[in-house]
Amino acid sequence: MTAQPLAPSLAPRPWLSGAARPHRRLAGMAALATIADVAPAVGFAGGLALAVHHLPQSPVAAAPWIALAVVALAARGLLGQGALVLSARLARRVKADARTRALQALFASPGSADKRLTAAVEGVEALDGYYARFAPARTAAALSPLLLIAAAALASPMSAAILLFTLVPFIAGMALAGTAAAAESRRQFDALERLSGLFLDRVRALPALLAFGAEARTGAEIEQAATTLAARTSRVLRVAFLSSGVLEFFSALSVALVAVYCGFNLLRLLPFPTPETLDLPRALFVLALAPEVYAPMRRLAAAYHDRQAAEAAAPALQTPPVPAPASTTLGRHAPGVSFRSVAIGYGAAPVIQDLDLEVRPGQIVALTxxxxxxxxxxxxxxxxxxxxxxxxxxxxxxPMPPAGFAGQIAWASQNPVVLPGTLFSNIVLAHPQASRREVMRAAGLAGLHGDLDRPLDERGGGLSGGERRRLGLARALLKPAPLLLLDEPTANLDPESEARIIAVIRRAAEGRTTLVATHSPAVTALADRVVRL
Known part of the structure; x- marks a missing residue:
């Protein structure tokens, strides 16, 4: 068997675009709702300008234009809310897909659990702002200013030219800010990965740390990693605040230039000739639209950090393809198992090498x-x-598929997993379609007598060591699988408890091919064949 090739890594931006491709319809609706804000913005500016123009005549003459401005404001609110809802829904769906892939990769490649776990939690959450805020703002920033400038050109071509010209330094400032923030965001996410991996590793080793009195040193290591993360985060925020200040300056300067031009044109005090002469409604219309031209760009600048965070997290979220579930079924009859020149290794030194073993159907084989x-x-x-x-x-x-036959094998480990719930719910995990009578029968055969509805916590509270072993065997008895695997089923048990467990194993192995890893002579005596590794 050869290793599965890894998926080629993509650059962050193509990967982020591809992650939303399955939801392109929702993304398009969110973008359209964001761009549609242009229409009520123009309506409000027109209504405001004409209302001010007609108000000196009579309130009745101004009423239709006031109504237009009010309706435009209400429409903007509804469109804004709709765009937020659609963008949040898009982000939620993309995050769900990314988290599913990250968790599949985590279980398929447990050797990189620290990075995969950080990606599944922090990395996935970093995508939220990208799809909920940055992606719609980017679309709006590309089209909305041009549409608004086109509307302004209908009233004042010169004002539209000023607005178009002042977009250049605004865009240049955003590009420079984005370049500065990208590297800092990547370093921040790396620091977060290091802190998460360090914390997870120390939690795993907590008993050893307490036993050897290494609490102070471990605390210092975590403190240093946390301080590094805080410093990286401060640098990202510093760049974000600086870029926001620069962009706000250019935005205010651009609006001021339009206001100065319109004011001097109305007063006929311009020091140079112009091809247009403004009146009050047109000047007010342009002045009301000027801040709207830069609003999409300002929203994009405010969400720019979301882009950098998502691009920093994207490499950790790119996962190799997970092998598809096995299409081969074992059937209902006890199968034979053949190992031919098998080697198993976690690193340079193999644990097992050149193993040849034939297990006949229905045979009990003890591995010692x-x-x-x-x-x-x-x-x-x-x-x-x-x-x-x-x-x-x-x-x-x-042939055994890469993912093995996990779903078709009855399995009892040294320490069966216990989930919060009842004893019944923990047994029925092995065969969710089983009836309560079948579960009770399996529990009785395994020696788990008493109330099956008694509560258990995640640590197995309420079960003795022997009962935990019986829980694993009850699951194996309940599951209609033709292959049974047992890993040290009687370890650390007294002779009397061991004898009872062996009786359960004998019952569970009936009609199945059974492999038992054991050190126990009593379990070895139960086997049809003993293989020493």
Whole structure:
């Protein structure tokens, strides 16, 4: 078996565009609602200008234009709310897709769990602002100013020329700010990944840290990583505030230039000849539109940090393709299992190498050997939890797929996973379609007598060590799987408890092919064949 090739990495921007491609209709609706804001903005400016013009005549003459301005304001509010709702919905869907892929990659590649976990949590959340704020603002900033300048040109071509000319330094300032912020955002996300990985690693090793009195040193390491993250975040904010100030300056300067031109034109005090002579309605119309021309650009500048955060997180969210679930089924009858020149390795030194083993259908095989000899790894190979480095594995005459046969195997580990809930809900996990009578029968055969509705916490509170083993065996008994894998089912049990568990194993192995990793002579005596690794 050869390793699956990784997906080629994309640049952040193409990946961000591709992530929204399955939801292009929703993205288009959000963009359209954002651009549609231009129409009520023009309506408000026109209504305001004409209302002021007709107000000296009579309030009745100004009433229709006041009504137009009020309706335009209400329409802007509705369009703005609609655009926000659509953008938030788009962001939610893209984040759900990205989180699903990140979690699939996490379980498919547990060796990179720290980075994958950070990507699934912090990285995915960094996409929210990009799709909810930046993407709609970018579309609006590309089209809305030009549409508004075109509307202004109908009233004053010179004012429109001033607005168009002053867009150049505004765009240049945004480009410079974005370049400065990109590197800082990338460093901030790297610092966040380091802090998350360090914290997760120290939590895992907490018992060892307490045992060796390393609390102070560990606290200092986490404090240093947190301080680094805070410094990176401050630099990002510093660049963001500086760029906002520069853009606000250019925006105010541009509006001031239009106001000066319109005012001097109305007073006929311009020191140079112009091809137009403004009246009050046209001047007011242009002055009301001038701030609107730069509003989309200002919103884009305010959301620019969202883009940098998303681009910084994008490389961690690009995941290799996860192998599709196995299409091969084991059927209902006990299969044979063949290992031919199998090698399993987590690094340079293989745990198992050149293993040849034939397990006949319905046979109970005990895997023995010293700790670290690869007994559990061989079982994990069939479950798809470890990669096959070399060789071939066949189950029931069919080659084992990369993901193993995890969904079709009855499995009892050394420490069965316990989820918050009841004993019944923990047993039925193995076969959700099972009836309550079937669950009670499996629990009785495994020796779990008493109330199946008793509550359990995530640490297995309410279960003894022997009962936890019986929980795993009850799951194996309940699941209608032709292959049974047991990993040290009687470890650390007294002889009496071990004898009872062995009786349960004998019942669970009926009609199945069974592989048991064990050190126990009593379990070994139960097997049809003993293989020492």
């Amino acid at each position: 050997g010293a700790s670290g000899s690869g007994k559990s790894s061989l079982l994990h190979l069939l479950l798809g939890l470890v990669p096959l480095a070399d060789g071939e594995v066949e189950v029931g005459g069919a």
